[in-house]
Amino acid sequence: MSSTAAAAPAAGQTTTLAKAITMGLRAAMERDPKVVLMGEDIGKLGGVFRVTDGLQKDFGEDRVIDTPLAESGILGTAIGMALRGYRPVCEIQFDGFVFPAFDQIVCQLAKMHARSKGHSKLPVVVRIPFGGGIGAVEHHSESPEAYFAHTAGLRVVACSNPVDAYWMIQQAIASDDPVIFFEPKRRYWEKSSLDVSAGPPPEGLDQARVVREGADITVAAYGPMVKVCMDAASAAAEDGTSIEVLDLRSLSPLDMDTIVASVRRTSRLVVVHEAPVTLGMGAEIAAAVTEACFHHLEAPVLRVGGFDTPYPPSRIEEEYLPDLDRVLDAVDRSLAY
Amino acid sequence: MAVTPDDAVELVQLLTPEGELVEHPEYRVEFSDEELRGLYRDLALVRRIDAEATALQRQGELGIWASLLGQEAAQIGSGRAMGPNDHVFPTYREHGVAWCRGVDPLKLLGLFRGVDMGGWDPEEHHFHLYTIVIGAQTLHAVGYAMGIQRDGMTGDADPARNAAAVAYFGDGATSQGDVNEAFIWAAVNNAPVVFFCQNNQWAISEPLERQSRIPLYQRARGFGFPGVRVDGNDVLATYAVTQAALARAREGSGPTFIEAYTYRMGAHTTSDDPTRYRIAAEVESWKLKDPIERLRSYLIRTGKVDQAWFEALEQESDELAKHIRSGCIEMPDPDPLSMFDHVYADPHPPLARQRDAFAAYLASFEGVEEEQ
Numbered sequence: 001m002s003s004t005a006a007a008a009p010a011a012g013q014t015t016t017l018a019k020a021i022t023m024g025l026r027a028a029m030e031r032d033p034k035v036v037l038m039g040e041d042i043g044k045l046g047g048v049f050r051v052t053d054g055l056q057k058d059f060g061e062d063r064v065i066d067t068p069l070a071e072s073g074i075l076g077t078a079i080g081m082a083l084r085g086y087r088p089v090c091e092i093q094f095d096g097f098v099f100p101a102f103d104q105i106v107c108q109l110a111k112m113h114a115r116s117k118g119h120s121k122l123p124v125v126v127r128i129p130f131g132g133g134i135g136a137v138e139h140h141s142e143s144p145e146a147y148f149a150h151t152a153g154l155r156v157v158a159c160s161n162p163v164d165a166y167w168m169i170q171q172a173i174a175s176d177d178p179v180i181f182f183e184p185k186r187r188y189w190e191k192s193s194l195d196v197s198a199g200p201p202p203e204g205l206d207q208a209r210v211v212r213e214g215a216d217i218t219v220a221a222y223g224p225m226v227k228v229c230m231d232a233a234s235a236a237a238e239d240g241t242s243i244e245v246l247d248l249r250s251l252s253p254l255d256m257d258t259i260v261a262s263v264r265r266t267s268r269l270v271v272v273h274e275a276p277v278t279l280g281m282g283a284e285i286a287a288a289v290t291e292a293c294f295h296h297l298e299a300p301v302l303r304v305g306g307f308d309t310p311y312p313p314s315r316i317e318e319e320y321l322p323d324l325d326r327v328l329d330a331v332d333r334s335l336a337y
Numbered sequence: 338m339a340v341t342p343d344d345a346v347e348l349v350q351l352l353t354p355e356g357e358l359v360e361h362p363e364y365r366v367e368f369s370d371e372e373l374r375g376l377y378r379d380l381a382l383v384r385r386i387d388a389e390a391t392a393l394q395r396q397g398e399l400g401i402w403a404s405l406l407g408q409e410a411a412q413i414g415s416g417r418a419m420g421p422n423d424h425v426f427p428t429y430r431e432h433g434v435a436w437c438r439g440v441d442p443l444k445l446l447g448l449f450r451g452v453d454m455g456g457w458d459p460e461e462h463h464f465h466l467y468t469i470v471i472g473a474q475t476l477h478a479v480g481y482a483m484g485i486q487r488d489g490m491t492g493d494a495d496p497a498r499n500a501a502a503v504a505y506f507g508d509g510a511t512s513q514g515d516v517n518e519a520f521i522w523a524a525v526n527n528a529p530v531v532f533f534c535q536n537n538q539w540a541i542s543e544p545l546e547r548q549s550r551i552p553l554y555q556r557a558r559g560f561g562f563p564g565v566r567v568d569g570n571d572v573l574a575t576y577a578v579t580q581a582a583l584a585r586a587r588e589g590s591g592p593t594f595i596e597a598y599t600y601r602m603g604a605h606t607t608s609d610d611p612t613r614y615r616i617a618a619e620v621e622s623w624k625l626k627d628p629i630e631r632l633r634s635y636l637i638r639t640g641k642v643d644q645a646w647f648e649a650l651e652q653e654s655d656e657l658a659k660h661i662r663s664g665c666i667e668m669p670d671p672d673p674l675s676m677f678d679h680v681y682a683d684p685h686p687p688l689a690r691q692r693d694a695f696a697a698y699l700a701s702f703e704g705v706e707e708e709q
């Protein structure tokens with residue numbers, strides 16, 4: 001594996017989540033010439049979030065492809081390229097714009113491996129900046145993960161911090177399965193230290209991680225909500241409540257082993273996400289945990305999420321999005337059982 | 338080798354960049370001096386609305402703004418060509434068309450400020466909601482036009498009732514499946530619809546060459562209806578061409594595709610940085626084709642306006658700016674519980690319970706804040 005001096009961060013260097021993905025993409029492209037990027041505005045502009053910044057300059061227009069403005073076209077042609085042995089990484093500009101490509105993703109991309117009895121591999125990654133909190137207009141703040149997690153054949157993951165972002169994007173590209181890769185857009189600018197020489201974290205792409213150990217209750221989240229839950233855990237610690245925080249990382253498949261092990265330790269679970277609660281990831285996790293841990297539970301599994309309304313105008317999005325108070329409120333309700 | 342967009346293409350033009358009237362064999366307009374002044378007023382005022390909104394965004398009063406700078410003539414020409422029965426299906430940049438339909442600019446600002454999602458009644462001014470998902474509204478326009486057709490509002494029966502739908506979209510949008518499907522639907526149904534594409538040369542950072550290798554208006558032929566390219570910075574030509582297309586639609590002769598050849602003078606939106614992808618010289622060359630300047634020089638040269646008239650307009654413009662500024666700043670944030678309103682036309686109990694629970698949760702903080 002070659003690496004450019006500009007790309008490889010030294011030990012102790014801090015990096016934003018967005019830049020970490022850029023570096024991960026760069027590393028994957030250097031390693032494998034079959035990796036191609038496709039999307040709207042990803043070339044000269046570097047994408048609207050600048051995640052592909054500089055890559056077209058370094059890898060050329062054949063590998064960083066500015067596509068016409070057509071999401072079904074992006075995914076449909078990515079499928080064709082994948083069938084031909086390439087590894088396309090598609091950028092969807094904002095969560096709400098993945099739907100024109102929905103048919104290609106759920107009806108075609110997800111199923112071809114099974115339909116061909118394993119003959120065809122579809123190593124396509126679909127990068128989607130998701131979630132709210134950036135004061136945008138409609139279709140720019142949504143959390144459509146459940147639609148994809150409901151479809152067999154897709155892997156659905158969400159990163160929450162720069163280190164994971166750097167490694168998970170490379171794992172996603174290396175995967176022979178299609179991966180829907182959710183990026184928490186309001187965390188793009190958050191920094192942490194990233195030392196690539198330390199090697200990848202031990203978890204595979206389909207594994208959850210305990211990001212903070214605790215004894216009284218488990219709070220499970222992913223993507224943008226991990227930070228909210230970590231903050232809630234710090235606040236609760238001051239009041240003497242010990243919260244264990246899980247970063248699910250993979251939404252499909254779900255790492256039930258990690259979730260179940262944690263719930264068996266704490267006996268309580270709150271699931272937090274931005275997407276509406278009804279038929280969301282929390283509903284699935286609550287059902288699965290109830291089945292696996294019925295006798296260990298001291299309280300019903302509680303969900304904190306968005307309301308069953310359209311994502312609201314930005315001036316009141318802070319009321320819609322789960323915050324520290326709503327997480328702690330659910331923690332209190334659980335502990336009250 | 339790609340055909341460059343302006344290769345051997347005839348552009349319908351009635352007013353040159355220098356402000357001279359020119360003849361066109363097919364299209365002409367007869368305007369009284371009063372009407373010409375009215376068009377100039379429209380152009381100047383929508384430019385002012387745009388400038389105010391851009392300033393408000395810079396001051397943090399709007400989350401984002403999609404500027405129409407440079408596209409005023411395309412919007413005013415087409416907007417003023419419409420009759421009272423016609424219906425507009427816009428993108429997010431049709432502030433000038435909204436103006437022509439009588440929509441208060443503050444309504445538009447609400448969406449960009451983040452206090453609502455549009456919220457105006459589309460039937461009140463025959464101006465439907467702004468559409469952010471690229472191209473989706475073109476199909477709505479065709480369906481609406483098919484309704485008009487079924488309601489007997491085309492053809493000879495009662496020309497006064499006749500109506501058409503007008504779909505607005507950009508050059509980038511022509512790549513979307515929805516837009517291509519809209520063309521097919523319109524053609525096979527002979528729907529009374531006008532497709533009005535503002536080719537402002539860019540879709541965020543992507544130049545037209547990334548969307549099409551032929552001039553856009555030529556695509557229409559392949560779908561089975563006429564396409565015409567008009568100088569989008571010429572308010573007289575866009576008026577004439579739109580009027581003809583609307584007449585065609587209303588009389589029952591089917592769809593027309595209009596490519597208004599124009600230029601986005603500013604950034605795509607206030608979040609965009611065009612210096613990363615386009616050269617300043619291009620912008621400079623388009624400045625010479627400014628839609629307002631050319632009508633201004635025509636009006637002045639022909640003595641149709643005097644200094645006092647411009648001064649009165651300037652004053653009107655300042656008043657409008659004040660209305661926009663104070664109206665925007667005074668717009669209250671919505672009540673958080675309003676997000677539960679109108680989700681369903683026929684409300685259902687589970688959502689009402691969710692709302693009540695959230696109301697109780699919010700109320701639980703009230704005392705707490707007072708204590709602090």
Ligand SMILES: Cc1ncc(C[n+]2csc(CCOP(=O)(O)OP(=O)(O)O)c2C)c(N)n1
Pocket residue numbers: 040069071093097100430469470471506507508509510511535537539540541601605
């Ligand atoms: C389906 C979809 N994909 C992507 C976007 C993001 N986006 C917003 S505007 C835009 C470019 C639109 O270009 P064009 O159609 O030429 O219209 P213009 O804004 O230049 O008037 C893009 C890519 C979107 N709004 N909808």
